[in-house]
Amino acid sequence: MSNINRQKIVDSVPQKGFFGHPKGLFTLFFTEFWERFSYYGMRAILVFYMYYEVSKGGLGMDQTLALSIMSIYGSLVYMSGIIGGWLADRVFGTSKAVFYGGILIMLGHIALAIPGSIAFFFVSMVLIVIGTGLLKPNVSSVVGEMYSETDNRRDAGFSIFYMGINLGGFLAPLIVGSKTIMDTSFHLGFGIAAVGMFLGLLVFVFTKKNNLGLAGTIVANPLSPAEKKKIFTYFGLAIVIIAIICFITIPKGILTFPVFITIVSILGLLIPTIYFIRMYISPKTTAVERSRVIAYIPLFIASVMFWAIQEQGSTILANYADTRTQLNFAGMTISPAWFQSLNPLFIIILAPVFAMLWVRLGKYEPSIPQKFSLGLLFSGLSFLIILLPAYLGGSNSLVNPLWLVLSYFVCVLGELCLSPVGLSATTKLAPQAFAAQTMSLWFLSNAAAQAVNAQIVKFYTPETEMMYFGVIGGASIVLSIILFMLAPKIQGFMKGIR
Template sequence: MSLYNRQKIVDSVPQKGFFGHPKGLFTLFFTEFWERFSYYGMRAILVFYMYYEVSKGGLGLDQTTALSIMSIYGSLVYMSGIIGGWLADRVLGTSRAIFYGGILIMFGHIVLAIPGSLSMFFVSMVLIVLGTGLLKPNVSSVVGEIYSENDNRRDAGFSIFYMGINLGGFLAPLIVGSQTVMDYSFHLGFAFAAIGMFFGLVLFLATKKTNLGLAGTIPTNPLSAEEKKKVFTQIGIGIVIIAVLAVIAVSMGALTIESFINLVGILGIVIPALYFIFMYRSPKTTSVERSRLIAYIPLFIAAVMFWAIQEQGSTILASYADKRTQLDFAGIHVSPAWFQSLNPLFIIILAPVFAWLWVKLGNRQPTIPQKFSLGLLFAGLSFLVILLPVYYGGASLVNPLWLVLSYFLVVLGELCLSPVGLSATTKLAPAAFSAQTMSLWFLANAAAQAINAQLVKFYTPENEMFYFGLIGGASLVLGVILLALAPKIQGFMKGIR
């Protein structure tokens, strides 16, 4: 997208109207609020639904398999952002991609809400994966479009937007998980998730014209008529080949849950690497943009390490809350799903503090690489604190406040890394690949969860000390290395701070 078009989009958006930020931030804030409500409401109970017995309303899967599927599902959700980013950049524009994605997500949750077989479960997963790939990266990309490149409100705007994400994430486990897990009414919980996405679609349609102006309506690198025919033919052939290979693999017994988990694990590493190479070598990428891509690589690796820890809140720590934690506390019975409200709750409380802090510090604030290193240090500590109750209490049930502390520490890291990463991605992205670079940012989460699908296989209550200690220690070491390299990385950013 040319600088002229970028400025034209900014000029079309009312620049005051939502806490001193562009009015379009209201639309994007609440659209993402409802999408995250639906996603986190579903996610809060999904792992329990998979490994609870059929007599308790679950699917009766083995717990290790359920944890791996949960990680692979999360990986595919973020991996599908490649498709969503490409379609937004080349065909649909981000606004239409957001709308179509919301529809797919809503129908995916409706399928989950209908009692059915394991096959129906996988159908719902496909719908939600594709829908989130269309919606998630493109909402964030539009946030970047409503600010000019040098607008000092940009980082604070992403922090406010991030608070909207987490407000939905906070309420969803409380509402969906309050009785769902204890009463085994999983399908009712999934119905709440579908309703949440419906509200998000209605709000987006009702406010986008007046609040967003041209933002999201202009594909940054549209296909020509000749390119469309060629590309869509290739896509059609590719889908047919994949379908045929899948049928053959299933008939031969080669495509199992385990082999699929391994395949996604490989793709989680290979796809981001190919993405970096493609954008770096593209003739549409300038020399300055190539330098910024080099700077982005260590940030991406740091993000993978961080999300590998943070995303285990819905797998390992969810199981830990269900089976290793005292759930009768202070006179109330705690649903294990409630612990997944802790992360967004702390973000809601602390996001305005961090947004204020970055604005207050101005040019004196830590650089982007320094903020990422802080994120890794806090993430590592969040796993290391779990060692204390394990060391002193052994196999006995753990006081839930240890989990609260763990979630609190990882949130401190998240606020140093995640909203800053979103903002940095919009600034470091090559102009011809703006939405696709945002998809690349989400691929860090995809890679992390693909790795997690393998890591969770090694977790047992007997080796908790080794499991939490090794992963937490690795994050601390990587954080120190990144901090030492921060000045060098900053130099490759060519003026971006």
């Protein structure tokens, strides 16, 4: 997109109206708030819905299979962002991508809200994966379009926007995952998630004209008519081939749940590997940029390790909250889904503290690799903390919920050392010709992590609980130490980036 177009977009957006920020920030804040409310509300109860018995309103799946599917679901959501970003850049623009994505997400939640067979569950998976891939990366892009490149309000604007994400993520499990709703009907909870996305669409549709101006409407790199015909032909052929393969292999028992999970797990690791090779060997990548790509690889691996632990909050720790935790505590009954509100709650409270801490440290502020090593240290400790109750009281007794709260808290300390730093480092280390794709690569570290999780959650049982948490937590701490020792070497490859 040319600088002329960028300035034209900025000029079209009312620049005052939401806490001193562009008026469009109101639209995007509440669109993303409701989208995250719907997604995290659905996610808070989905794993329980999969493995609870049919008599309790669930699908009656095998518990291990349900945990693997939940991980694959998360992996596919992050992978789909690549397609969503490409469609926005080449076909219909970010604004339409947000709108179409919101509709698909809402339809996906509606499919889950309809009591029926497992078929509705998989229809909803497809709709929500594609819808989130369209909406999630592109709504953030529209936020950036409202500010000029020299506008010093930009970082603060993104901070306000991300507060909307965390507020939605905090409230959703408390409401959708409440004991009353879970005991009444999972489908009621999914229906509330659908209403949440509907409200987000209403906010977007009825305020975008006055608030967003041209933001999100200009296609950055549109396909020519010939390219469109070629691309859509390939897309059509791919869909037909996939449909034929599924039609043949599913009835014959070749394409089963475990096989599908394995295929996605392989893709979760293969796609980022291809990205790295492509960036490194490209003639568009300079020698300095090639060095920075090398420096980015250990950070990416560390990110995969971190998210592999953090994302188990909606799988293993959700199951732990349901089956191993004392839910009658301090005179109240706790819903197992409520624990998933802890992560966004702690982020809301602690993010300003960490931002102030890095500034206060000044020249003593840890380097990027050192911050990543701290992130791995805390994530590893969060898993070692959760194995202590079994060590102290045995694997058959119910655990005080404060252990789980402490585990989430320590993991958030790691997230604040790694996640925002990773976003910043990605923009600094990305080769100029691959700037947008490198940001997609950063999000693929989460996809890769959940692809790995889909395989390792199979090893979790009440009998292997201590070994499971101990091995994964210990591996994270060992990787943290290695990364810390290699930090000066990695810093050298960054060629001046700190």
